[in-house]
Amino acid sequence: MSRRPATSTINGMHDHVDHETRHSAGDALCTHRHVPAYAALVLEGGYVEASADGPVECTPGTLVLHPRYHAHGNRFGRRGARVANLALPAGTEPAVLQVLRVPDRAEAGEVFLRGAQHLHALILASNGARSMSLQGWQVEFLHDLQYNDEPIARIARRAGVSDEHASRMFLRTHGMSPQSLRRELRGRQALSLLAGEASLADIAARSGFADQSHLTRSVRAMTGLPPGRLRRQINCVQDAEPAPMR
Structure with a gap:
């Protein structure tokens, strides 16, 4: 029996990240989207995570740092998986997906138990993982x-x-199908541009949307917020002092 992340839900939008999830052999999660940025550490078993970033093979000791609004699906292997998850504090969120290998899985698990404020040293000590x-x-x-x-x-x-x-x-x-993937890639481009000062009309054109209305519909579908409101939220996060990572 799998225990899926608790959520508000491409299939659904998750606004909460459990501390730990367990999944049965051969289990699968359809593409879903997480609102918060979060870290996932594979403790046991393994799975392939599929997203607009491409496939990521997640084996024991893999540490995956997900940006906000990341959409992905998961296919679990014959041993299922046990995964520790932690929402990342504001100011420490990655701009893009990062896949790392921790030096010591047991020690990394203890870091997750102590909380996200202790992740910084673990991230610095980890190495980049080879992508599929x-x-x-x-x-x-x-x-x-x-x-x-x-x-x-x-x-x-x-x-x-x-x-x-x-x-x-x-x-x-x-x-994702190619059509869904096209929307996701363009939506991601728009989200990255919202952190700057370009007008919404310019962002729409630069991201490949037909017009500003098309941009608004796509961003709202991805985040639950219209671009203007999301931009204000992004600016508030950028202006805030980053949470200390000890």
């Missing part, structure tokens, strides 16, 4: 998906695959 590789055509496909408005079928043909094959592959490696 994509097929060559997928890299070109992803670029075209984000930066031009051509139909999916045309992008697939240029990459030398059928649109059906592309859909199957991206559902497996990224947890």
